[in-house]
Amino acid sequence: MKEILVTGGAGYIGSHVVKMLAERGYHPIVFDSLENGFAEFVKGHELVVGDIGDYDLLVDVFRKRKIVCVMNFASYIAVGESMQLPLKYYTNNVAKTLNLFRAMIECEVKRFIFSSTAAVYGYPEKVPIQEDAMLFPINPYGRTKLMIEQVLRDLDAASGMKFIALRYFNAAGADPSGEIGESHTPETHLIPLVLRSILEDEYTITVFGTDYRTHDGTCIRDYIHVNDLADAHILALEALLAEKESAVYNLGNGRGFTVREVIDAVRRATGKKPKVKEGPRRPGDPDVLVASSEKAMKKLGWKPKMAELETIVETAWNWERQRRRKGW
Ligand code: UDP
Numbered sequence: 001m002k003e004i005l006v007t008g009g010a011g012y013i014g015s016h017v018v019k020m021l022a023e024r025g026y027h028p029i030v031f032d033s034l035e036n037g038f039a040e041f042v043k044g045h046e047l048v049v050g051d052i053g054d055y056d057l058l059v060d061v062f063r064k065r066k067i068v069c070v071m072n073f074a075s076y077i078a079v080g081e082s083m084q085l086p087l088k089y090y091t092n093n094v095a096k097t098l099n100l101f102r103a104m105i106e107c108e109v110k111r112f113i114f115s116s117t118a119a120v121y122g123y124p125e126k127v128p129i130q131e132d133a134m135l136f137p138i139n140p141y142g143r144t145k146l147m148i149e150q151v152l153r154d155l156d157a158a159s160g161m162k163f164i165a166l167r168y169f170n171a172a173g174a175d176p177s178g179e180i181g182e183s184h185t186p187e188t189h190l191i192p193l194v195l196r197s198i199l200e201d202e203y204t205i206t207v208f209g210t211d212y213r214t215h216d217g218t219c220i221r222d223y224i225h226v227n228d229l230a231d232a233h234i235l236a237l238e239a240l241l242a243e244k245e246s247a248v249y250n251l252g253n254g255r256g257f258t259v260r261e262v263i264d265a266v267r268r269a270t271g272k273k274p275k276v277k278e279g280p281r282r283p284g285d286p287d288v289l290v291a292s293s294e295k296a297m298k299k300l301g302w303k304p305k306m307a308e309l310e311t312i313v314e315t316a317w318n319w320e321r322q323r324r325r326k327g328w
Contacts, residue, residue, distance in 0.1 A: 008073030010037025062107035093144035169252030174319030181319030209281030252291025
């Protein structure tokens with residue numbers, strides 16, 4: 001069975017990928033510090049508790065095992081926090097990731113799948129956004145991801161490191177089993193927060209900005225189901241194993257929804273009314289981010305299976321209720 005090292009595999013997107021890797025006949029080895037991940041998310045899978053800054057531990061794992069590819073989800077992801085604590089982001093998302101590359105090259109592990117982001121585009125000139133659009137991130141989070149993409153190109157040229165960088169748009173939803181899902185502390189993402197406004201009496205969701213240049217004044221985003229993202233990772237892995245060239249792909253549904261439309265979809269999916277108030281814009285939010293994922297569809301044969309916003313919201317709702325029952 002092919003062994004895949006999944007750093008950050010006990011987090012939201014990583015745990016969905018781990019589950020799918022195992023279902024598709026791979027052997028995922030989760031490498032996670034558990035700072036933001038949960039051991040419960042990877043129950044039944046091999047877990048090494050460690051930090052990607054720990055060179056000796058990484059080398060030890062690479063030497064003892066036969067890892068054919070590394071998938072890296074071990075990064076900080078909150079845009080707002082990255083503006084307040086840039087060094088935290090540059091240290092983890094860049095410096096520690098370079099350390100991971102150093103260990104990989106030392107041990108001749110030469111395939112890498114990278115969680116990149118739509119934030120590398122900043123304020124896009126044209127939507128849907130294609131991969132060759134201008135890259136001009138407007139916050140430290142986006143800059144850390146772009147830096148690693150650039151490093152990967154250099155490593156490909158110098159050391160033959162083959163990589164696929166996947167630029168996610170808005171990851172959302174949960175595995176339909178309800179066993180794993182989104183859980184961040186603090187939670188900053190729209191769908192879990194709208195659900196919270198239904199489940200917690202004292203919580204009201206704030207709409208960040210109502211004067212954007214969109215049809216209802218709120219931001220448009222492209223929400224993509226986490227299992228569709230996971231599926232793209234498996235296809236990317238297969239492409240790298242088949243010795244395809246390094247590449248960068250957008251992953252989104254190609255359809256955008258406003259914040260108000262998402263809130264309405266939650267109302268429809270749950271039959272309950274979210275508590276909503278309006279607030280100022282959140283710094284660093286572009287009006288519209290919608291992906292063109294044509295390239296991933298054409299080259300990887302990817303096709304989102306849970307593309308409907310209602311399906312995405314229903315799976316998130318299912319997870320949110322189950323985890324509260326379990327006290328997570
Ligand atoms: N948003 C909002 N209220 C919140 C959280 C998010 O209005 O409490 C908006 C945010 O401004 C953005 C969209 O919802 O337009 C998606 O934000 P999220 O933080 O989920 O993902 P991001 O786009 O930052 O990756």
